[in-house]
Amino acid sequence: MSRVPTALWKNLIAVQVYGANTGVGKTVFSTLLGSHFSRKIAKTKWDLRYIKPVSTGPIDEADDGYFSRYTGANADTLFQFKKAVSPHVAARDSGRIPSDNDIVQKLYSKLSEIATRRCSQENSIGLAIVETAGGVLSPGPSGVPQADLFRPLRMPVVLVGDHRLGGIASTISATESLILRGYDIAGVVCFDDKGKYENSNYLRNYFEEREIAAFEIPWIPDLSDCTTETEIEKMRAYYLEESDSDGLHNIAGQLIDQHATRLENLSKMAKKTSESIWHPFTQHKNRKSSDEILVFDSAYGDYFQTKHTAQSNGGSKGNTNNAILYPAFDGSASWWTQGLGHGNPKLALAAAYAAGRYGHVMFAGATNEPAVALAQRLLQGLENPRLARCFYTDDGSTAAEVGIKMALRASCKRYGWDGSSTEVGILGLKGSYHGDTIGAMDASEPCTYNKKVDWYRGRGHWFDFPTVKMRQGQWIVEPSAGMEQVFGETSRYRTLDDVFEFEKRRQNPRYREYITEQLNTLVKEQGKAFGALVMEPIILGAGGMLFVDPLFQRTFVEIVREYDFVESTAHPKDPKAWSGLPVVFDEVFTGLYRLGRFSSASFLETHPDISIHAKLLTGGLLPLSATLASESIFEAFLSNEVADALLHGHSYTAHPIGCHVGNVSLKAMEELSHSYAWQDYLKDWQGEVASTFDQPHVETPKKTTKKCIWSMWSQRTANEISYHPLVDHVIAIGSVLVVSLKDDHGSGYTSKAALGLRDALLRDRIGQNIHIHSRVLGNTIYLMASMTSAPSDLATIESAFMDQLKAMVDGS
Template structure:
């Protein structure tokens, strides 16, 4: 007989507690058996089992020999998992006097600790024993310490609720939120998050509270599926105890140590792992920075320096970056200069126009069929190959060997662009791409064959100034892959570049690097890029760094995060997802078309079904990402509001629903992401909710 799962235990406890949640005052107590780390029926620790509920805790300490260490260890185990331990209770005894030490210890940590006399010894007569215990309970429950504990515990709970309810209004006064127009924000729309665990936030909104007050619903907090993966960072679930323990260990071992001219084990291990697991023989050096934006700025500095040295350019030369329209590579001034202005549907005054942007073919599922649509201004291409060329499966899109006609046209187009730029006297310093998926620009699935051809073209493009250099440095302009979003299993593989079968000179990784817990970024470069900065003059060095460069806590968490995801890749955690898409991909393909291995955590049946919705323009899914482009009569753009209605439906839910879906939109595109740890059963329920919301 299989052991009872954590999910079933949690559901039973939740339902039982919910049955007590009436309009009247009341208290329910869950008493656990054994220690906080004792196993649950499934084998997980009880601290992990009950964590999604995050109930306030009364910790019963140990008054016996060794009890001080046992009690403190139990508290630390709860504290590091995000529990609020309100009080600690112990028996008072004179031999070890644990209660006196622990009272002072916890007082320093703003935790109330109290003690009560131990119970009487067992009497030989059953009736006498029962009467003695009854007298003990009556006396002890009325003592000042117990009475004070009861009041403090209830007051702390009331204060927690009061603070939570006040947060939206207080945030409206004090917080400047990113990426939003604040005229659209109010205390009624700000979401207060009490905690997060696994795939879910525990959320509160004043609007939600008002709805509860006008109905039989008496739940203050509502779980909300983290549909945006917390700005694409979430990989191993919120509150992951393995990552929390790893972070605590690194904080205790190192804190933060400077990295200039120094090294520590977590940073060295992470650098070696990134170089090895990328599968890119060009890469040999890892540069650390704080986040994806700064990592991309570092990458641009690397590429432009290398291009300048290789071509003999000087500081006065205007050097352009070649990229794709609707690209976006971060929020530093250096990378904003390289973003195509139309991403915001208006020109922002600080853009300096240092990029040259190409339109590109996109992969879409429309009405149940995979198509590759070329840009409208590629008129010759539409005549020769047809706009919206259909493919039998997603794998067939990645089957480059059977797309020779597309390859020939793409190569001709890319070489023509480069020749035109050269004829105009333009100096191109680097090619910068988000492989496969352009994220912030609107979740656009670029035709991987086009991106591959673009890399091949710039690799064979070389100026006369490079003709006498060695093969590595002469291999065209530097190629930067921005894998901040798409790398490290977000699309199902360690490296998004592997989908294209090419080896960039510079790769930037962040977001899933630490499993979603901490900011950290790696910019991994080739030896030739590194050598472009070597000189006897310090001013020629890459003078870029941050106070928290390669912080030990982040590097240690990144190592643990990558270890977990690589193990999941090896042990078949995603096998059911892969099998689903393997069947869909092979359904009508020839043997030569099979094996590309494109798959998603979102079911192929669901993706096909929503592509037929009347308000859906197209849809696609890859890895943990699902993108749904909704029709907008005013035109699809970053400024479109076509998807906000569906987003709001998902977050509002239906009356009586226990949980909702928190998501974000990019113009007319609604996107959802799973964590790499999200269960298939969870996604099936979410798919049903999304399907209904699209009606």
């Protein structure tokens, strides 16, 4: 779904009328409500409009004409189909099927026009009644249920209950369907059927117990013996009299009060947050005003619905109609978790099912179906013959913590160390980071995140490495600063595929020499003990989006597995057992399709002994993580002593709601990986061509049949950004786009080079009415797509990003 704001204005109440079923009297209720407010027009500056987004059947029988006849107010139908059948059939038979986005955009534009007109009149307020067709889950023209079709606008809903036999069940079901999709229900109304089925009485009691407002409205007159003229006369009298009933007064008051409360809550939320919330990764002393806090009303697809502030306008001309909210692209994928779009109804339904089936059940010495299914899905998807066991935890940091604990125990047991008295460290890469728990922090070198944490010790040694980046249209492998003599000169490649051609690139003897010499110094000369190799495959996330040369990582794993960390200790003969040191891959960021593949380890064509996963595991809906280990790691904890077991766990370990959502999420992402959209991304990058190849050390390995490495961000955009005078380099792989800006004062987490671009993207300083929420890591700014991002949306984001970069050069 393309970007569209939630329908909320200060001076316009836009309410959506849904029906529990077809034929329940939606249009009659809409007309009663309109008639009620038309009485107010004579006394106040109310303006009344009726909108039917989709209508089927003859034009002379359309609901907009009916509404206008009895209220005198303006009414519009946006998409009219002649055939009196379900919209998906009528649209198909008409030969023109508007997209969901077309319908939502047109409806928003119509509402925006009304709000703009209200803006020009002082103390004026409007009511827009938007009436749907059929029931809550009746299909729209594309076949998508209406509740999903209109969800991006998130208008408050009045649900017209079903007064007929069986209507209690359909009304409750319709209400729950709306709640599952994040709608605010202003009220459920049901016609008083004069005691025939008493649905109204039951529904009022049922919903009031659940704190949902419910109202009874006057019964519709019997029109069975009426001519056209007498029917009009009878209904005109009905609307005149009953629009002033208590039920209409109450529902009208509810709409007004709910609108005012929503506006008030949004206006005060930032101040309340500033007074009571301790934000993560925030130096609160630098916050000048609570206006700097982003207020999210909701989120849908790739976009946050964010409250306008004086700062957020920032030169944008898109808020001329007094809109309260604007859509901001979730450019960090909500801290790397977002995979299937915010407000995904499939995931919401999956969570509700598991919550209803289980709630939460303990996992120690027990099991549940979703947990077993997810473990098997992960083991199968990773295609790692070493892995055999799955241990569940809560988030990436705790998953890393338990993975490190597993590895250290295995090493200490094999090598006869007592880890409580012997200092046992880990091997890793400079700039790596594995989470914020104390143990995970200790597996990273000192940095901004951890060096002032009082218990931090930094237990290990971290290696320099060459990095991969695109600079001026070429993919290069560049030595880290000052390491040219160790790693060799910068190498250039035609495509990113060529960087991963390990056989063509051959073994790099300098890599092997550097790693082996470092290990000899640490182990044989200094006598240090190490219990694990812990790495983030391909990209180091929190450390600054550093793309490690995959050949270096692959070589590192090979040498660690061959190396004798303790003399006279034989390596195991079982090829699935760990040797040298257990290899731990932290795929919390890079795994589960973030880089376009189920496992980022597959890029290295090597298999870890322990694999850590979180973030995308539940598609961005719930916290859950998994640490998968080989049987040889598992066996290190087997003994007759309870104390030798892995005494680690959490209250919500393997919670069935998260596991069930995880199964649904991974299945959906697997289907997406075979979609036409992903094939188009692949084709775009298969045609990747660098701009110049006449330099003496450009390596040009022959193409092979290996699967192309690609990105959801276009090759053309990545290439163009890489030439920008402010840009040092670009990385594009999978859903990740990384842009590192030049900084004369040095790169790294403390750099402020990217802050101006981040703020410009969010505040829309060049007036395009495109807002992009992004995160920075020092001089690096990055954007992430979700797995369901529309190519057209990403193209819009790319264009806005380029324009903001250009504006920085122009000084605007």
